[in-house]
Amino acid sequence: MGELYNRGHVDTVDKLSTYIQTAQESKLPLYRSYYAFDETALTIGDLKNYQGTYTLPQIIFDIDKEDRSDEAILELARAFCEQLISEFGLRVDQVCPTFSGVGYHIHIPELFDFKTATTLPQEVKKVMNHFFPVADNIFDSRRIIRVEGTLNPKSGLYKIPLTWEQLENMTHVEVMELAKTMPAPLPLLFSKELCDNKLRERVREVGVELPAVKKKEVSHDTSNIVTCMQKLYDTKDQPGTRHARILRMASAWRRAGLPQDAVQKLIHGWAPTLPIDELQRTVSDVYTKGYAYSCHDAIMMEYCDSKCIYFKGKNFTPAVLAPEEMENQYANFINTDYGSTSINLGSLYKGIGSYTINPGEFVVVMGDTGLNKTAWVQNLVVRLPHLRTLFLSLEVNANLIYRRFIQIAHNMSKEEVISHYRANNKELAKKIEHIRVITLAPNIDDLERLIRVVTPHVLVVDTTDCVRVPGAADPLDELGHRFTQMANKSNIIIIGVHHISKAAAFDYRTGTSRPLNVHSGKGASTIEQKSDHAIGIEGVATGTFRTLRTLKARDEGSFVLQCKVDMKTFRFSQA
Numbered sequence: 248m249g250e251l252y253n254r255g256h257v258d259t260v261d262k263l264s265t266y267i268q269t270a271q272e273s274k275l276p277l278y279r280s281y282y283a284f285d286e287t288a289l290t291i292g293d294l295k296n297y298q299g300t301y302t303l304p305q306i307i308f309d310i311d312k313e314d315r316s317d318e319a320i321l322e323l324a325r326a327f328c329e330q331l332i333s334e335f336g337l338r339v340d341q342v343c344p345t346f347s348g349v350g351y352h353i354h355i356p357e358l359f360d361f362k363t364a365t366t367l368p369q370e371v372k373k374v375m376n377h378f379f380p381v382a383d384n385i386f387d388s389r390r391i392i393r394v395e396g397t398l399n400p401k402s403g404l405y406k407i408p409l410t411w412e413q414l415e416n417m418t419h420v421e422v423m424e425l426a427k428t429m430p431a432p433l434p435l436l437f438s439k440e441l442c443d444n445k446l447r448e449r450v451r452e453v454g455v456e457l458p459a460v461k462k463k464e465v466s467h468d469t470s471n472i473v474t475c476m477q478k479l480y481d482t483k484d485q486p487g488t489r490h491a492r493i494l495r496m497a498s499a500w501r502r503a504g505l506p507q508d509a510v511q512k513l514i515h516g517w518a519p520t521l522p523i524d525e526l527q528r529t530v531s532d533v534y535t536k537g538y539a540y541s542c543h544d545a546i547m548m549e550y551c552d553s554k555c556i557y558f559k560g561k562n563f564t565p566a567v568l569a570p571e572e573m574e575n576q577y578a579n580f581i582n583t584d585y586g587s588t589s590i591n592l593g594s595l596y597k598g599i600g601s602y603t604i605n606p607g608e609f610v611v612v613m614g615d616t617g618l619n620k621t622a623w624v625q626n627l628v629v630r631l632p633h634l635r636t637l638f639l640s641l642e643v644n645a646n647l648i649y650r651r652f653i654q655i656a657h658n659m660s661k662e663e664v665i666s667h668y669r670a671n672n673k674e675l676a677k678k679i680e681h682i683r684v685i686t687l688a689p690n691i692d693d694l695e696r697l698i699r700v701v702t703p704h705v706l707v708v709d710t711t712d713c714v715r716v717p718g719a720a721d722p723l724d725e726l727g728h729r730f731t732q733m734a735n736k737s738n739i740i741i742i743g744v745h746h747i748s749k750a751a752a753f754d755y756r757t758g759t760s761r762p763l764n765v766h767s768g769k770g771a772s773t774i775e776q777k778s779d780h781a782i783g784i785e786g787v788a789t790g791t792f793r794t795l796r797t798l799k800a801r802d803e804g805s806f807v808l809q810c811k812v813d814m815k816t817f818r819f820s821q822a
Contacts, residue, residue: 270397278391301367308353309383316645317419324351329700348399475550497533599806608779609734613745615752617788622817636682637703641713660815690715709744727773765798
């Protein structure tokens with residue numbers, strides 16, 4: 248209790264509530280050990296000399312603020328909580344977010360069932376750092392952590408639990424306002440509940456042994472080859488979806504080398520009520536038409552398992568579409584109203600006709616330094632309030648990108664925005680409620696997970712070369728492929744702001760600027776080649792006029808658009 252140096256006091260866990268009450272009454276900070284110790288800790292004078300066993304009462308993740316903005320750290324905490332549920336299989340009631348007074352602590356039950364041992368901290372650190380690198384490394388043996396309901400003297404705010412609704416909908420200002428009030432003195436203590444969750448299943452990746460959890464009885468033991476179809480077979484017949492499921496199972500078994508009559512017998516055992524003629528026709532279609540489903544198929548993804556040999560690469564097979572499937576897919580596409588999720592530049596600018604960017608497409612916006620590429624994309628998404636936008640501002644900090652969004656949305660100068668907020672006025676953010684900003688540069692895998700969590704209609708990456716690709720010999724080459732796949736897989740629009748090379752910008756032999764073309768971008772042109780649309784911005788950095796034109800469009804016409812940029816407000820207007 249009190250200053251951090253006043254540590255090393257050992258007591259029993261049943262007295263924690265009393266300590267919290269005392270700390271609240273005295274308005275002092277209070278910390279507790281991350282781990283629990285055995286009874287020998289009560290007999291030693293200094294925990295530096297402790298050599299007993301450790302137990303993990305609960306798991307706490309520290310999403311540390313570091314140099315991030317308040318809004319960025321809140322967004323990161325949201326994404327982290329969603330990842331625990333969507334990727335690792337926890338229930339909503341197993342994830343308890345808290346505001347620590349500066350950053351965020353995420354509490355979950357000890358679902359791993361780690362063994363009480365003298366080496367426990369090393370085992371926990373190994374697992375947590377492997378799966379959760381975004382969380383702070385707080386898993387050493389003598390770590391202490393702030394207790395719920397007590398004061399953070401750095402900020403003058405309390406550590407408070409947040410409901411999911413509060414985490415999802417509150418701004419950082421509202422969270423801080425809530426944390427000014429002392430909460431009820433109740434510690435977050437979870438009962439240990441073993442779950443056969445995805446977190447626990449994947450611990451073997453880092454070589455940590457855990458006690459076995461009793462599995463549900465199934466009709467056979469699944470191997471590690473196309474595990475999804477084995478798990479699907481164990482679900483047995485489910486009327487209403489069985490035709491689609493039979494196609495997937497029969498396709499996987501055909502590729503495994505089973506003859507057609509053997510597959511028919513397997514399917515009959517799985518769906519005994521299915522009329523035999525329908526069963527034979529469905530299996531025959533698989534063999535005669537060569538249906539093949541990839542790891543990205545919705546039904547196969549439903550039963551995806553980390554122990555499958557195809558899990559990491561998702562490379563069981565590329566999706567092979569028969570004409571009937573393509574026909575159905577195209578008919579659905581044509582008859583789906585994408586007006587609410589597409590971008591029609593023709594509705595925003597006069598005289599360029601209809602130019603539509605649809606979900607599933609990757610757009611590259613490129614131009615020389617100083618031509619306001621970022622500002623034009625900001626202008627674009629500000630004018631699309633019906634499209635939920637995730638804006639990765641990887642070169643401009645959160646305060647600056649926010650101010651420029653506000654300038655564009657309200658046609659205000661820098662000085663006017665500053666004066667507005669110095670008068671302690673708010674309400675300007677309402678015009679950009681559809682935009683979320685991330686300023687922390689992710690790696691490409693984290694970005695893919697973030698898309699699943701935030702589910703945007705539009706993802707803006709500013710700039711493309713700031714996204715990290717671990718292990719890639721040519722990151723930009725890999726990014727070109729991945730952005731295209733992500734847009735298509737997630738059915739969103741991805742807009743990448745892309746630098747051009749020096750050679751593309753200026754001809755040193757003639758001393759003149761070069762006109763942009765589809766190969767002007769930085770790197771080996773993979774970004775542009777893989778894009779569905781490439782839009783170039785040209786002009787003189789010291790001037791006010793900009794020319795926007797299509798450098799590439801797979802399925803649209805071309806346009807040339809003359810714009811004027813107001814450097815006081817960063818607004819683009821059609822000239």
